[in-house]
Amino acid sequence: MQRPTHEIVSLSERAFLLGALAEGLRGDGRGVLDMRPVHIRLGPSSGAAEATLGDTRALARVSAELVEPFADRPTEGSFAMSVELSPMASGAFEPGRPSPEAIALSRVVERAIVKSNAIDLEALCVLPAKHVWAVRCDVTVVDHCGNLLDVCALAAAAALRHFRRPYVRVLHSEQGEATSVEVCAADVEEPEHLALRHMPLALSFALIAEDGFSTPLALLDGSEREEAIASGSLSVVLNQQGELCALHKSGGVPVGAEQIRECVQAAQLKFRALAKALDEVLNEAKKSLASSAPPSARTGEAATRQPPSR
Amino acid sequence: MARASATAPSSARPGRHEFLSPEGLRADGRRQAEIRRFICKLETTDGRADGAAFVAQGNTHVAAAVHGPQDPSGSTRKMAHDRAIIVCELAMAPFAMGEWNPRGPSDRMLTEIAAMVEAVFEPLVLTHLYPGSQIVIQLRVAQVDGGLRCACVNAATLALIDAGVAMRDYACACTVGHVQGTLLLDVSAVEDGAGAELSVAYLPKVQRIALTHLSAAIPADELGEMLDLAIGGCKQVYDALDGHVREHMRLVAAGYGGSNAGF
Helix, strand or coil: CCCCCCCCCCHHHHHHHHHHHHCCCCCCCCCCCCCCCEEEEECCCCCEEEEEECCEEEEEEEEEEEECCCCCCCCCCEEEEEEEECCCCCCCCCCCCCCHHHHHHHHHHHHHHHCCCCECHHHHEEECCCEEEEEEEEEEEEECCCCHHHHHHHHHHHHHHHCEECCEEEEECCCCCEEEEEECCCCCCCCEECCECCCCEEEEEEEECCCCCCCCEEEECCCHHHHHHCCCEEEEEECCCCEEEEEEECCCCCECHHHHHHHHHHHHHHHHHHHHHHHHHHHHHHHHHHHCCCHHHCCHHHHHCCCCCC | CHHHHHCCCCCCCCCCCCCCCCCCCCCCCCCCCCCCCEEEEECCCCCCCCEEEEEEECCEEEEEEEEEEECCCCCCCCCECCECEEEEEEEECCCCCCCCCCCCCCCHHHHHHHHHHHHHHCCCECHHHCCCCEEEEEEEEEECCCCHHHHHHHHHHHHHHHHCCCECCCCEEEEEEEECCEEEECCCHHHHHCCEEEEEEEECCCCEEEEEEECCCEEHHHHHHHHHHHHHHHHHHHHHHHHHHHHHHHHHHHHCCCCCCCC
16 A cells, blocks of 8 residues: 655666765765755745755745643743645655654654754743744655755755744733734834744765665765665754754664764764855845835835834 | 751752752662663563563553564555565553543654654564565553653564564663753653653664664764763663563473473
8 A cells, every 4th residue: 555655776776876885986976975956945925945955855834823822831832843745746655644754754853943942932922821923834845856854954944044923013901911912014014033043954864784784874965766775864953053953863774873973973064064055045035135125115104103123 | 957957958869950969869769870660571461462562661661562474454554575564553541641642543753653663673673584474563652751762662672572573683772861961861751851862772782773863952072972871771771671581481481391491
């Protein structure tokens, strides 16, 4: 019933790939620790991003709505993540309920973001016990050519840093008590970025062992072909503060503790380039936003309002 | 005066927000690199299961049953012509986490852990010996107090051994916590909630790691130390598991009237 997650590789292609790897060569000419070209595109609206790694492509969309908080955490907003593996991306994906692979992807990215306190959930509180923001990030994989986790994490990070939620004004009664809130349109009050402390990014290794059990070779950013002959993967999620936000190896071929350490070190080196690429794209977006017309230039009563002093 | 000394900060019991007392003791009286009370049992059912086991790591209790190798059946119907397929089904009692929380079959956490258990045992079991068949690992969680993944892996190892499934090695799992800057072995739920938890499944004979799972952020340069401590914990678990398996087999052999048949 269940189709394989990856396309089937013929025995001769498998032998060719393994033979080339034994000489340190990868199918697409990369070195063992080289990534495919990274490309990030933001927009058109706030909180939308597209990330590609080689031919693997994912779209992320961040949205927020005002909800009542959980009773035991009245001053905290929430963050949820979902990954959809669209049947468009690969013949191995089926529509319908999320597959275990999709669940694992969204759980790893969500945990890396939430449990490392990347998002300040208390800053999402508008009126304690009444209104908090529930932020969610939906990632759709539209082209599966290997290494989904890194692309999903990158798209989610770009979308979260690009997203701006509407400004909310708290209305007070005559006694000075906060009574209700008013969500301001983008042309009345400038929307606000999320309060992010850092943003984790993932770097994954495909673990290739010829017989499925010997000491594996770790290939950074495995392509679809490489993942099809791999016997497992190791994902390292890091942030700018030098913290390890996730270290995900769910079974597969066993690796030595020393090899895990080497992979983390290699990932730390590659992380800088990846983070820099993301920063550049976001800075450009910020510049183009600043050069566009400020909200006060618009018509009506908004023109007479002082710009928010934030 | 006596009352004042009783509440002095040098008391042996760690305070509310202190997980390692100055004397080096944790809230439950353990030392830093000590695992919790580890209880395991083999052959826990007389029923139709081919193998069954029970593992209690502190207050985390998991029961496991193995059916197979058998014809592919059930809802999954996965099959491979040249090897056995391993299927793990994991369910948790609604009261297991302390609060009443019924979890359906599509619960995200349970699906994730079941997929992890499958992936740990897929390379470990000599699946090529059972072509075209299916090995089903049933896991039932009665209560959880930290280290759920590890207890599941340990229980599955024992149940597979009880079922007589050919394996390359044991999979022994243990957590290590990073709480308030100190490393604690085999953390309970309270300790895990205050910091980060790294779950590691280790293959003691192969001396390699099958599974790592980190629950929250840690400084990257402390990873090596955490892995070393976790491997030490896994070896303690291995001693407990292997000791029990040998003891059990001695009893079984004695029941057949055999002498101490090489165990």
